[in-house]
Amino acid sequence: MDRAKAAVSKRSKSAGADFLQMDVGEAPPGGRADWLAARLRSAIADGRAPVGTRLPPSRVLAAELGVSRGVVTEAYQRLGEDGQVAGRGRAGTVVVATPAAARARPPEPRRAPEVFAGRPGLDVFEALRAAPARVDLTPGVPDLAAFPRAAWLRAERAVLHRATPAALGYGDPTGTPALRLAVANWLARNRGIRADPAEVVVVAGVSQALGLLARVLHERGARTVAVEDPGSLGVRQHLTYAGMATPPVPVDDRGLRVDLLARCGAPAVLLTPAHQFPTGVVLDGERRRRLLRWARDGGLVLEDDYDAEHRYDRPPVPALRGMAPDRVCYTGSISKLLAPALRIGWTLVPPALHADVVDAKRTADLGNAALPQLVLAELMESGALERHLRLLRHRHVRRRDAMIRAVRAYLPGAVVHGAAAGLHLMVTLPGDVDDRALAAEALRRGVKAHPLSWHGQRPQPPGLVLGYAATPPSEIDRALSTVAEALHALP
Template identity: 40%
Template structure:
């Protein structure tokens, strides 16, 4: 079957599938809605996304129905493929559509009893990454550098010193010693202003976000999200039943000036190092979002996911330190130590503490006590600070090596994401003669590198741009040079296939 025939078949199957499910022919109605959007000629991508949402709500499209490819739908509607891709990306981020590499895109079951609502099957993704020799998957530190000896010594000291009662059920906020230590540490390192009673220890940021989302949902709140964000955060928020809206991004971070004109009662931000763009929320916007919170009584959820690895050219303290009464500050050891430790925390505004603790207790009585006691000892002994300092220097060297390699191997690509953190974004012009994201990913796979995620996985991408996200902290130290060489070869191969004369 030719490519054009396959695309036409996808459209036919979509129509047949919906008509069979709906005798009233609502499928034709939603198809006409799409064409009406195109005829209007304004906000086509947003209108297309809303037409698909409406079709899903009405039942014209049923959970599990395979959507046409972006190319097929674009041809059928007479619009650019980027228009359809942008609409699909937004719907995936909101949980209306689900997609998986090699399996296409389908309508997700938002009730949770159909196809997986997550845009990515994380189990399959981890298996895929493990099948390659090298990986630059963003979101993880070099776990081979985990301080095993220091952790083991801290665990032994903590366990031998712990009173028997500490091994039973404890306050759902977490071990009192760790909460006191975190309050002091976060004040010293990130400028957080809090009392230990405000600290709630969680099993990583995912649980912290799940708890906060349930509290926001119970108040019938609306959560504003950054236009680009970690895909799983969207899933967590929507699973809790929270209504959401999105804020555009630029080089100054999220456009929080729009908040007063929206229905948002809370906003989730990555102000120190926006994920994945790397932008820092500007001073003016920090003031603006704090003013919005004070005026409206809104909640700012601050995700300080890699705050220990700042841009050395200028460092912002935590937003929470400027307005402790309206900011829920969230942190984790997933980037400093390892994701497998499963420890994070929320520093909650005083008036939110009780509801957050009650909600967490209903989800999970408490995080693992032995892990909490060990982290407490690791911090108080100074070993945690020493490990973070070593990691900070190592990751800065890696970032510099990656930047140098990209400049040599892919002069057609720009590096974004700041100097700090654990990842960068490679972007380039999306035009004929330039490598496609798929070409870069395929070249990486052929050379033993796990294909880096496309920037579109995280949200809409500016028109005319393409990109991938590179996590330079992920490879083990002894593999980094080899991984970098393989990545460089992949970038050169992708450019060569696109045509060196055009690049």
């Protein structure tokens, strides 16, 4: 190897202040950690510190720069929250990913985004995902940079090592026995649900579960499923596409108005009782009792437990399924715990519906892919998924708190809702604001968010639904500053 190649090889393994061309004299007073994080981020983006580079120990870099060790530690922590570096024990802090191009270069000004114009269609979420932006505050997106790749690979190797040839063939449409057992155990530990693994049906996310349930109910003569208002636009679209009317039932600070549910005459209701979307309220005890009485009188409850594991400032709320298994269809998924791309969820339905739901799943796709199910089962049963969840909770609290501070700083008069749990906040705004115009203007300036009016069938106060789980605190602050600028720019 010649000297030039040796130098390149050495540089690819470690980097220092001289190599990264950093001069602390450029840092603004009181902003050294921000300055250092930005310089390191730039070095990773332009290839001076490629993936695999070992950054200097914090003590060494602090001495080279002539700053306190805390400045370097804070900068490394911010890059870790971005998912760009990771601590590797004795190997030190290593670059593991390059920043997204959208973060490195804000979008050029462009025409008003059409995604917020008119009534949202079935493709509205795909259109919003495709729109370029500097910061994505879309609700319901977990911290994808935190995906436990090493743990997944270990579990995958273990699964492939012991998998028999039969495991690679067509399987049970309800899911692999290993995952159904793991899900039953997970729900018992985390959601207070006692279920036999034979009751679990593995599905391609909550969206498929709702589609299967709607199909079965439609075949049995049902044409209406009541929904919360405000409530998830996406859920409402799935039910409507399946031929169901979705009469709105108001939600207040105690959850669904069960008294008004009884009046609307719907045979079934879909709700999010542990962390209502988007308001974040919990269905209180008295209304839970009234809802279960309504169910015992012939109603059917569809319980979407979409992010109940993510709680911070309150104890867990038990699932309705544990109280009335004969009247509650329960759905959950891994989308908010690991990644939506896995497309793995589960449903538990009353015995009277189970065979029909299994038939619907069988004819839909013959069952989910088996290998990802087996890997997920390994993560669940080994304790790796719960360790990952504990890590996420700590990170989410920092990001949630950063968003609350930013809302208070940049949007005076705005009210924050649903901060005790979940992956998003609902923010209502004072005055007569067109929240769709606000979301469009924010997107034009490089920030994605949902207008609250998307998620309501009846008139709602103006507001935004802001996801924080996937965004580092420093970017959250800049994003809310941009939202405030967009608000002031409205006519």
